[in-house]
Amino acid sequence: MPDFQSLYAQLFEKLGEIVDIRHTLALMQWDQEVCMPQKGAFARGLQLATLAGLEHRLFTDAEMRSLIDTLRGHTEALSPEQAALVRETAHDLDRGIKIPESLVRLFAEAQSRAYEEWVEARRTSDFRRFQPHLKTMVDLSREKAEFLGYEESPYDALLDEYERGMTATKLRPIFDALAGRQSALVARIAESPYQPDVSWLDQAWNESAQLCFCEEVLRDMGYDFGAGRQDISVHPFTTTFDVQDVRITTRINPRDFLSALSSSIHEGGHALYEQGLPAAFRRTPLADAPSLGLHESQSRFWENIIGRSHPFFRRYLPRLRELFPGQLDEATSTDLYRAANRVAPSLIRVDADECTYNLHVILRFEIETALIEGSIRAEHVPELWNAKMKVYLGVDVPDDAHGCLQDIHWAHGSFGYFPTYALGNLYSAQLTEQARKDIPDFWNTVEKGSFSELLLWLREHVHRHGRMKNSAEIIQDATGSPPSPEPFLRYLEEKYAVLYPAQPQSV
């Protein structure tokens, strides 16, 4: 009988090398989006392809298959954590071996090219520049889906990478419920006599003061700048090279300091998750989130539930007045709270309010399923986008930079990613309901800017598990209930009934 502990040690060692390569790939992408000079893109594409190919070759080689084949049948000889590592690696391997290395290389190279062209296309609002690259990313993703296999829709094979077990068919009724109740809410809000005056916000906000404020809030949240950093990029993101090197980016709107603030808090929420993953399983697939939806629940929790709460603005108004001298003397914390939660159907997803946000996601879900299922082609995207924006949000899209070119995801070939944002909203509301029960002082701690108790709660119930449990189990164990859209809709309806009352009342 083989020595399972020694085989496990071999697996652990080998996964270390593979995860090192994955983190190196993340560094190369971070550099591409944050530092790289423009002409470096050609070589970077080839380098990413080489490393992605190597990673795939090592991860799916005969040694790995043999280790997993043996260990997956003998998890009783392993500790529960060891068994979880074998189970998760086996899952990834079953997926990985279906995709040929040549496709992995092609995909990485195309991704890098598409990213560069997307940046330029977005800057000049020139969809035709991006169109052939979008087509390539759709074609390659479709090919990937065929290799992976699916029951109903090729889209399901891609979605599964981000939210395991989720399918387009399961998503549709959830999205129907969200679209119906959220549209009704948006309509009620539009009719409320209490529309906030946010004209005071349209001032020049010093950019370094904005960055300084974002960094202070991140520190208060518990983000460790000794194990991370914040930079500027076209599209804000979080990336991880180790539990001790988790980096975020933000972007600055010189006329609206709330924009960088919410970006930074959002990415900070992701980063706190990554910095809190089980360090004992660093350099293994266990030190990761079980799904992007659960990951998004953390960014949404901090961005919306905390960062758009009234206690939050009561806490930070004095500091904001110091950082922007003379610019906020008249504003009250209620003004900030109402401005941060103003509901207005708008063009840009990442700037969208909580009531309309999921509508942006649903629109993208509909377009990307159609692209992957082949019922529309890349060239139809702008027209379809603009038509759906009119239907869901009632807005006219002035140009593609403010329309279908706004997001990085399709340039990355990340089809199936968008729905996880909506799922993150749902999970975040469920976790909040429970955290408020467990921490009776919840809103007081926010008002004191003392977030350590909240962070500990998230570390305990979410972060420390890594992929030891799946996202449904984590939600179930943390809240006592399975994933459900109801708490999120309840949260929205309660919060906005107060912010936008039908009848006069105080906020």
Added chain:
Amino acid sequence: MPDFQSLYAQLFEKLGEIVDIRHTLALMQWDQEVCMPQKGAFARGLQLATLAGLEHRLFTDAEMRSLIDTLRGHTEALSPEQAALVRETAHDLDRGIKIPESLVRLFAEAQSRAYEEWVEARRTSDFRRFQPHLKTMVDLSREKAEFLGYEESPYDALLDEYERGMTATKLRPIFDALAGRQSALVARIAESPYQPDVSWLDQAWNESAQLCFCEEVLRDMGYDFGAGRQDISVHPFTTTFDVQDVRITTRINPRDFLSALSSSIHEGGHALYEQGLPAAFRRTPLADAPSLGLHESQSRFWENIIGRSHPFFRRYLPRLRELFPGQLDEATSTDLYRAANRVAPSLIRVDADECTYNLHVILRFEIETALIEGSIRAEHVPELWNAKMKVYLGVDVPDDAHGCLQDIHWAHGSFGYFPTYALGNLYSAQLTEQARKDIPDFWNTVEKGSFSELLLWLREHVHRHGRMKNSAEIIQDATGSPPSPEPFLRYLEEKYAVLYPAQPQSV
């Protein structure tokens, strides 16, 4: 008979992947020195070890050996450039296969740790913190030398990596000549009645104006910021991820703008070489310099011969007055020229003047040969360093941060690297003598800040060859003479006889 062109194509393809990994390693190191948060060091060390191990495994695998074994015997079936690629790859492979992958991994990991400890040790001037890491780097380098093999000294095996064919025995008479003539020159200078007054330089020089000026000079030199960038790091360096992505770093002295200027021009000289390597051979070992000495000739040419010339300061004084309003109203271009060329035995190599610079190198050469040959141990380095500084430069070392901890090289395990700085000085003077013959307008172009003719000359005679020729051939073909210390000593003695005349005369 095998199809040699098809084998060559296989080699070219495979080298592409290997060079991609090498450039990825360079990115990881750049990030470690420029961006990485401190706590990221642990994981980065493992990641560097993994990638270095992979690179070594791929480069020395059976496929590579078989390709080279076949092709090296049939270079007549290849073009001269193809034959050069096979020859250079065969040389590297012969070296590479002698070193076991385990040592490559150990070395990369130890290097990353030693770098982190060196940064801290230097900051706190705490040699004992660095000492065990220095010992490790010496031991591992010594082990590497044993695997590589050598005739006289294990140091030769290491030196060969940076300057092929060079040995400690060949270097000693060159260094003796330099030490003798340069010490005599320094003594004459000390006795000259014309010591420049540089008290005007000790002002607060705005740091962003300093950076701005450095960038302007780099642009004028022809450095392409679309294919590179400049950052700040503890130790200035140049690194390459592709001919179209060549990055430099500098460091700022807030009380001496000439310091960042010379760092930036120096690294800019390296970078122009890298940006001018044969693009057709990007992703192969041919797109590289044949030796570090030749590389250094480019940085020295720009830093000293151009950047410390009188025409250079005549050109840039007006711009400097704009960037530092009111601070240079009294200074003449002669003041700047004399300040930039003030000779004063000093503590820091990178800030040393041209007359004493090689003495710093010779001191390091003597210590590192003794370390590698085992005649001294790591713990003896500070004492020996300080004693030699007294002998060669007559200065007392106040602490190790200004002594044996000042340079990054030993933390990187780069024993054998320092001598190439002195060789670079020699080559640069030889190239300059010839360039001044070929470009009669030489100093006029400098005074106009129009460096394109100089850059074209270097591109033509040095850069474009990559490793197609070795450094001795490049010097011979460019200048009609073999490498020699005479032109450099002549250059120094002529320049400084005017700057520090024994009798009154105008500069």
